[in-house]
Amino acid sequence: MWLPKQINTNIALYKAIADSLERDIHTGKLKSNDRLPPQRQLAETIGVNLTTVTRAYREANQRGLIETRKGDGTYVKARGIAYNANTSIQALQNSLIDFGFVNPGIADLTPLLKTIRQVGSASEVMDIYHYVDSAGLQRHRQTAANWLSQFGFRNINVNQIILTGGAMNAIHCTLLGLFQPGDTIASDPLTFPGFINAAKLCGIHLMAIPSDNEGMLPTALADACHTQQIKGVYLMPNMQNPTSTCMSDRRKMQLAEVIRSADLRLIEDDVFAFTNLESTTALSAMLPQHSIYICSFSKTLYPGLRIAYVKVSGRDCNAFLNALVHTVWMASPLNAEILSRMIESNDIHKVAVSIRAAISSRQQFARKNLSDFELSVNQESMFLWLTLPEEWHADAFENAALRVGIRVIASKKFSVDNSHCPNAIRIALTTEPDDKRFHEGILKLKALLHQSPTVVDAVM
Known part of the structure; x- marks a missing residue:
């Protein structure tokens, strides 16, 4: 049980207890999600009245150090931002x-501004200011298909390309449209927090599969499929977030065989493909009937464009598109036009x-x-x-x-x-x-x- 080890007797007791709690969080003695003792128990143990401990916990909560979970107790706040009276975080x-x-804060805005002006003065693109097909305009989807061809996709059916409002929109459409609450998806032990949070919101269980310096271990995924009802796997093969691990083609082929044999859906998040110095082969290109491939430009180009190109297997197109319709209806045609023009002009x-x-x-x-x-x-x-x-x-x-x-x-x-x-x-x-x-x-x-x-x- 946590106990305050050092108390500053020159200040109010409740503040001294809160300071001791903050100090132990900073030094790592208390970690995120550690449970704190009930207020009454702590008061009895250290010999103070309950009101003092209540005020101490309230003070710590205001500093962003702890949180009360209804019916479960008080915990050190996950990744809480520390507060100091002399150095306000705000x-x-x-x-x-x-x-x-x-975030691509270093990106040059000049080509973007030039393209925006071109679009604003173009009379032939009036269709971008209206509702369009939820999958996106045909010409934008064709540009997307051309762009994705550099990642190993061949003979892409444009009808399997869907434009979404960024990668997170694509992830939510995938989870809502292609999986059910309670389903299990395999992933790396460390992965993109946005996907972790989206899975929680959708009631999807994530199973961490062991990995090495090339990413997820194919044998470990195969073993998990034999013992668990795994429905999909989420991977970032070409630039894993946060470790920056990149898979070899050999590892991709090994994983592709496991995914195919277990009839899993691969969710491939390739949002960092734009920064690759040389074109890399997408794992999804080896699994055209088992994959959802997400290529976004928000983290690597201009976040405000909020456009992702999604290559969906033929069997999943309708379900994915249905989820898109019932979330944002369509990605912004204006943003898609800007991105298409930048690709076509080579800017x-x-x-x-x-x-x-x-x-x-x-x-x-x-x-x-x-x-x-x-x-x-x-x-x-x-x-x-x-x-x-x-x-x-x-x-x-x-x-x-x-x-x-x-x-x-x-x-x-x-x-x-x-x-x-x-x-x-x-x-x-x-x-x-x-x-x-x-x-x-x-x-x-x-x-x-x-x-x-x-x-x-x-x-x-």
């Missing part, structure tokens, strides 16, 4: 160097070249300055996966970084079931648009990594 929001959310490749150059430069700077620590990164990756020194706990480091004005993401957010949660953080490389601030942020992280949690907490 005051930091505008000055934060964001290494958390993956999209010019943007890609500049983004790749920025990734390379920032990776080089980060690798050089964080060379004392274990890094996992692919040359096209928009993020780094950094294993922390033993003295740091990931949640505590996330909060400590936030205190010095930097947002990073601790490993627990990516964990499917919390059983596989390495002591690591993800560092996004492309969200901060200013190189000077990016360099400043990396150097601050470097300094923080070389400090001990107790020293950092004492200073703060």
Whole structure:
């Protein structure tokens, strides 16, 4: 049971208890989702009245440290943002160097603005301002088919291409249209938090399948299919989030055989395909009858466009489209027109070249300055996966970084079931648009990594 070890007798007792709780969260003694003792039990154990503990818990809750779960007790808030009376997080929001959310903040807006002006003055595209076929306009779907052909797809049936409002919309349509509440989908132990949350919302159970430095182990997936009723598998073969693992073609073929034999639906999330220096083969291209392939541009080009190209197997098209109709009806034809024109004019490749150059430069700077620590990164990756020194706990480091004005993401957010949660953080490389601030942020992280949690907490 948690007990406050250090009490500051110079301040109100309830605040001293809340401070002790906050300190233990920072140092990793208390971790996300740890259950705290009931208020009455804690009051009796440490010899204070119940009102004092109640006020202490209320104070900790206001600081964003804990949460009360109705009928279940009080817990350390998952990935809670720490609060400090002298360093308000709210005051930091505008000055934060964001290494958390993956976003193409470095993307050149000039080609986008040029295309928007072209679309605005084009009289032949009046159809984009009206309701259209929910799958998207035929010409936009043809452009999508042409784009996807570089990832190993051959002779694509345009009727199996559906445009959605970004990858998350595609994920929700897949789960709502092709699966039932209670179904089980296999995934990597660490994966995209958006998919984890979408599965929870849809009542889908996720099963973590062991992986290695090439991704999911085919034998482990096959074994799980023999013992469990698995209906699908969610994978990011060409740039796994958060580890940046990339599968070899051999691993893809092995997994394709398991998926085909078990008659699973593959949900392939290839949102980082745009940053690949060379075209890579999609796993879905090996499984045209068993896959839903999602190619989005939000994380790698312009988030505001909110367009994803989805290649759906013939047997699943109607169910997927039905889910789309009952969520957003259709993706924005205006946004699809802008993206199509950028692809057809080759402007999209010019943007890609500049983004790749920025990734390379920032990776080089980060690798050089964080060379004392274990890094996992692919040359096209928009993020780094950094294993922390033993003295740091990931949640505590996330909060400590936030205190010095930097947002990073601790490993627990990516964990499917919390059983596989390495002591690591993800560092996004492309969200901060200013190189000077990016360099400043990396150097601050470097300094923080070389400090001990107790020293950092004492200073703060």
